[in-house]
Amino acid sequence: DADVTQTPRNRITKTGKRIMLECSQTKGHDRMYWYRQDPGLGLRLIYYSFDVKDINKGEISDGYSVSRQAQAKFSLSLESAIPNQTALYFCATSAVPGLAGGPTDTQYFGPGTRLTVL
Amino acid sequence: QKEVEQNSGPLSVPEGAIASLNCTYSDRGSQSFFWYRQYSGKSPELIMSIYSNGDKEDGRFTAQLNKASQYVSLLIRDSQPSDSATYLCAVANDYKLSFGAGTTVTVRA
Numbered sequence A: 001d002a003d004v005t006q007t008p009r010n011r012i013t014k015t016g017k018r019i020m021l022e023c024s025q026t027k028g029h030d031r032m033y034w035y036r037q038d039p040g041l042g043l044r045l046i047y048y049s050f051d052v053k054d055i056n057k058g059e060i061s062d063g064y065s066v067s068r069q070a071q072a073k074f075s076l077s078l079e080s081a082i083p084n085q086t087a088l089y090f091c092a093t094s095a096v097p098g099l100a101g102g103p104t105d106t107q108y109f110g111p112g113t114r115l116t117v118l
Numbered sequence B: 001q002k003e004v005e006q007n008s009g010p011l012s013v014p015e016g017a018i019a020s021l022n023c024t025y026s027d028r029g030s031q032s033f034f035w036y037r038q039y040s041g042k043s044p045e046l047i048m049s050i051y052s053n054g055d056k057e058d059g060r061f062t063a064q065l066n067k068a069s070q071y072v073s074l075l076i077r078d079s080q081p082s083d084s085a086t087y088l089c090a091v092a093n094d095y096k097l098s099f100g101a102g103t104t105v106t107v108r109a
Helices: none
Strands: A004-007 A010-013 A019-025 A031-038 A042-051 A054-057 A064-070 A073-078 A087-094 A113-117 B004-006 B011-014 B019-025 B032-038 B045-050 B054-058 B061-066 B071-076 B085-093 B096-099 B103-108
Touching: A004 A087, A010 A019, A019 A031, A019 A087, A019 A113, A031 A064, A031 A073, A042 A064, A042 A073, A042 B096, A054 A064, A073 A087, B004 B085, B011 B019, B019 B032, B019 B085, B019 B103, B032 B061, B032 B071, B045 B054, B045 B061, B045 B071, B071 B085
Parallel strands: A010 A113, B011 B103
Antiparallel strands: A004 A019, A019 A073, A031 A042, A031 A087, A042 A054, A064 A073, A087 A113, B004 B019, B019 B071, B032 B045, B032 B085, B054 B061, B061 B071, B085 B096, B085 B103
């Protein structure tokens, strides 16, 4: 079974619709992240959460919101989707630094959700 | 100036050759450095992590870090067609990763 799962894997929606992307993990990690990837721009951080009660904005949070329902679940919402939110979205997790070696632990990525907003 | 910059590519190398990928970063306080491989349409997967100046080898991959020059590189020796992918450089500061745009490598059989 995959350690980090994302649903749905593909979604086509229309401008103005509300969309929720879900992420679940079985790695036991406290830290979870949402990224979007656009061609030529690499991965950009939308939101991150270091534990259930901690939510932080990333570099491109406008137009997005998140919910950390449990240690293992982190959802991303687009309240009113627009075409320039068409992208590949990834969820990632990491352990608390120091528990698994190195000053910053590795981030592990889910399979991604391809979102198209028409 | 972007936080993390990579040579834009694409990089085409013959099978068996060495592929050399470069990455520079702007934040001198950066603590950890990663190379991820991403096949088309798939998620990034970790190849190497490096935290200290010098070289780190893992199989056919060698990461090199020079914090004074704010430079990190990845060498792929004996390149194989299965190495054809986009390679992402990631730099960590304050427990958040900043990614470069990636370098696409094609290994010619």
